[in-house]
Amino acid sequence: MSLEVFWQYKHLSIFLIIPLLQFCNQREDTNNTWEYYSGDAHGTKYSSLDQIDKQNVGQLKPAWVYETGDMSESPPSTIQCNPIIIGDTMYLTTQKFKLVALNATTGTEFWKFDPSYQRGGHGVNRGVSYWTDGNDRRIFYVASHYLYCVNADNGSLVDTFGKSGKVDLKLGLGRDVNELLVTATTPGVIYQDLLILGSALGEGPRPSAPGHIRAFDVHTGEIKWIFHTIPHPGEFGYETWPEDSWKKTGGANSWGGLTLDIERGMVFCGTGSPAYDHWGGDRLGQNLFGNSILALDAATGERIWHYQVVHHDLWDYDIPCAPNLVTIKRGAEEIDAVAQATKMGHLFVLDRDTGEPLYPVEEKPVPASEIPGEESWPTQPFPPASLRYAGQSFTMDDVTDISEEAANHVREQIKDMRLGEIFMPPGEQASVMLPQFNGGTDWGGAAFDPETNNLVVNSSNELEWISMVPSKPASNLSQHRFGRDLYGTLCSWCHFQGSGTPSLTELKDRVPKVPRSYIIETMNSGRGIMPSFNNLSEAEKEAIVAYLWDEGHDTTIDSTMTDFSLSNYSPYVATGHNEIKDHEGFPANKPPWGMLTSIDLNNGEIAWQVPLGTYPELEARGYPATGTFNMGGPAVTKGGLVFIGAAMDERFHAFDKDTGELLWEFQMDAGGYATPAVYEVDGRQYVVIAAGGGGKPGTKPGDKYYCFALPD
Numbered sequence: 011m012s013l014e015v016f017w018q019y020k021h022l023s024i025f026l027i028i029p030l031l032q033f034c035n036q037r038e039d040t041n042n043t044w045e046y047y048s049g050d051a052h053g054t055k056y057s058s059l060d061q062i063d064k065q066n067v068g069q070l071k072p073a074w075v076y077e078t079g080d081m082s083e084s085p086p087s088t089i090q091c092n093p094i095i096i097g098d099t100m101y102l103t104t105q106k107f108k109l110v111a112l113n114a115t116t117g118t119e120f121w122k123f124d125p126s127y128q129r130g131g132h133g134v135n136r137g138v139s140y141w142t143d144g145n146d147r148r149i150f151y152v153a154s155h156y157l158y159c160v161n162a163d164n165g166s167l168v169d170t171f172g173k174s175g176k177v178d179l180k181l182g183l184g185r186d187v188n189e190l191l192v193t194a195t196t197p198g199v200i201y202q203d204l205l206i207l208g209s210a211l212g213e214g215p216r217p218s219a220p221g222h223i224r225a226f227d228v229h230t231g232e233i234k235w236i237f238h239t240i241p242h243p244g245e246f247g248y249e250t251w252p253e254d255s256w257k258k259t260g261g262a263n264s265w266g267g268l269t270l271d272i273e274r275g276m277v278f279c280g281t282g283s284p285a286y287d288h289w290g291g292d293r294l295g296q297n298l299f300g301n302s303i304l305a306l307d308a309a310t311g312e313r314i315w316h317y318q319v320v321h322h323d324l325w326d327y328d329i330p331c332a333p334n335l336v337t338i339k340r341g342a343e344e345i346d347a348v349a350q351a352t353k354m355g356h357l358f359v360l361d362r363d364t365g366e367p368l369y370p371v372e373e374k375p376v377p378a379s380e381i382p383g384e385e386s387w388p389t390q391p392f393p394p395a396s397l398r399y400a401g402q403s404f405t406m407d408d409v410t411d412i413s414e415e416a417a418n419h420v421r422e423q424i425k426d427m428r429l430g431e432i433f434m435p436p437g438e439q440a441s442v443m444l445p446q447f448n449g450g451t452d453w454g455g456a457a458f459d460p461e462t463n464n465l466v467v468n469s470s471n472e473l474e475w476i477s478m479v480p481s482k483p484a485s486n487l488s489q490h491r492f493g494r495d496l497y498g499t500l501c502s503w504c505h506f507q508g509s510g511t512p513s514l515t516e517l518k519d520r521v522p523k524v525p526r527s528y529i530i531e532t533m534n535s536g537r538g539i540m541p542s543f544n545n546l547s548e549a550e551k552e553a554i555v556a557y558l559w560d561e562g563h564d565t566t567i568d569s570t571m572t573d574f575s576l577s578n579y580s581p582y583v584a585t586g587h588n589e590i591k592d593h594e595g596f597p598a599n600k601p602p603w604g605m606l607t608s609i610d611l612n613n614g615e616i617a618w619q620v621p622l623g624t625y626p627e628l629e630a631r632g633y634p635a636t637g638t639f640n641m642g643g644p645a646v647t648k649g650g651l652v653f654i655g656a657a658m659d660e661r662f663h664a665f666d667k668d669t670g671e672l673l674w675e676f677q678m679d680a681g682g683y684a685t686p687a688v689y690e691v692d693g694r695q696y697v698v699i700a701a702g703g704g705g706k707p708g709t710k711p712g713d714k715y716y717c718f719a720l721p722d
Contacts, residue, residue: 042059045095045140047137051335053267070676076102092700101138107135109125111162117717151197152194171230172231190217196332206225212260212285215481221260222238237306240300266279266280269332280301280331281301282301283301283325288324291582294322300323301321303358319354345368355400371391381582383582397614400605401599409598410596412596415592416592443476445471447474456643466667468607471605472597478582479495553567601637603637604621622638622663624638625659654686678712680709686699
């Protein structure tokens with residue numbers, strides 16, 4: 011084309027190019043870029059790059075290392091971000107919720123946006139969302155209870171979005187949630203000019219915000235649609251709750267992210283338990299849409315189908331991650347499907363258009379709750395045994411065999427506890443739970459390989475125990491014991507070792523100058539993302555402080571003279587999610603304690619399963635890999651590899667995707683409790699992972715993103 015002809019049609023060219031760029035922003039499965047959280051709109055965590063393969067993966071070296079500068083030793087911080095890469099720019103977040111743009115080939119900073127958010131109580135960020143119309147380029151992410159819109163080119167707030175570049179996520183939920191926890195840990199998905207977003211909420215036995223799913227206008231921040239996960243009158247599922255539950259019940263939120271079928275205009279997600287997690291006497295019924303896989307119209311938010319994987323949840327068995335959108339083969343037929351990993355270690359494979367199971371699911375009877383006022387659901391859905399990839403029960407025969415001393419130590423701890431199958435309801439007698447409350451699979455989710463139609467998923471396989479106690483204590487209970495129970499019920503969800511927030515049980519020794527009155531004042535007013543606890547009675551607050559200061563052992567509670575506000579919300583509360591370890595701190599059951607599993611979705615069978623991670627102390631004694639508790643997800647590549655950190659050995663691993671053989675590992679400075687990203691710039695393939703340590707595994711914190719490539 012001559013220059014003269016070009017200029018004659020230049021305006022037409024612009025009208026053609028802009029829609030093309032908009033289409034490119036909505037593409038689903040390029041698989042050689044990493045422009046979405048989890049790799050692509052389908053959440054496959056798959057890369058079609060094969061420069062790094064089984065033969066040369068052993069040559070991988072760090073291409074660059076980026077230090078965030080935001081690490082905290084006390085409380086120990088963590089990073090769970092899965093970065094996205096747009097062209098040669100990487101976008102990631104830090105421990106203090108700063109948004110950073112890096113040169114993806116060198117790790118050099120282009121810019122940094124700081125929301126000036128002081129962390130408190132609870133919070134992580136797992137990634138960001140990207141939108142462009144060909145001219146305007148925006149990054150969306152959440153810090154505290156604000157959704158931020160940031161110019162992707164220079165890191166400045168887009169002041170036409172919301173109020174000065176941010177939207178308050180506590181607004182637009184249909185009730186006053188100003189004093190409650192509302193945030194989003196996992197990024198939303200972009201459909202046309204909509205950002206569709208879930209939320210993370212409080213889960214304890216006190217008021218909680220509803221977990222409705224919302225779509226925001228990417229230009230203005232206006233809410234364009236809302237799906238009520240706790241149905242309002244006249245909506246589907248309303249009859250599965252007591253009347254007016256929508257006015258007061260919280261939770262049923264999608265905190266693990268969403269996936270998108272752009273061609274169908276459908277958005278998919280999984281939801282968590284309604285609040286309170288462990289007592290549902292005030293929400294008797296099946297509780298739709300708690301613990302459900304949802305398929306919604308991405309343009310309107312209307313329900314297309316749902317599938318509930320736990321009825322009337324009493325175990326905190328949230329669906330922790332977005333479903334993978336997959337295609338499987340039945341003979342010559344290809345079927346588009348949804349594959350959902352779960353905390354239970356149950357994999358559900360459903361038809362993408364209808365939600366019907368592609369492998370039979372059986373409603374099996376489960377034990378009934380013995381807690382007064384509770385009515386547990388009589389059955390729970392079980393996929394075929396071949397699609398149950400984590401431990402499902404525990405007996406004395408399953409006690410650790412690491413050593414006889416370890417076994418005896420564990421037997422002594424659990425001799426008076428209830429043992430049994432999954433879905434044993436929590437009761438006043440302590441119960442051993444396997445899977446534990448973090449899974450099975452947690453937020454890292456699974457990766458799908460479209461070459462083999464295999465799903466690769468990591469899972470933990472450790473015990474925890476739980477018991478229920480009356481929220482109004484008996485008169486002979488000591489103030490210290492009452493405070494311990496309250497702390498386990500209200501505080502330990504956020505303030506546990508390695509959570510990135512301080513374990514308050516260490517407070518009086520860690521910061522001896524903090525007065526007791528400051529703790530009471532903080533409970534009254536809240537701090538950072540920590541909500542106010544001013545609805546607790548003075549007796550309850552004083553009991554918590556007595557426990558933290560190791561006092562009140564000889565002071566008994568007079569339940570006839572004291573107001574106990576917690577009993578207004580729930581007559582029974584859990585004592586927390588409690589670990590069971592041997593005398594050296596290793597898990598109480600037989601290994602493997604963490605696993606990596608490949609499941610053939612064409613046949614619905616496990617292809618291979620191997621331990622994920624090891625304990626160096628046991629490794630030095632000659633034990634084979636035991637697996638460890640793990641957090642973060644895998645990425646699978648055309649080069650025949652599965653990349654994953656996740657394990658407590660703080661190593662980055664590469665496994666053979668066909669056999670599960672460990673081919674390479676790199677010892678990082680801290681645990682890689684995040685999902686890796688795989689990308690290419692200028693013909694060179696890279697793989698990057700956040701090594702933030704800390705987190706739920708409770709190992710030391712870290713400060714780095716490691717990026718690997720083959721030598722030049």
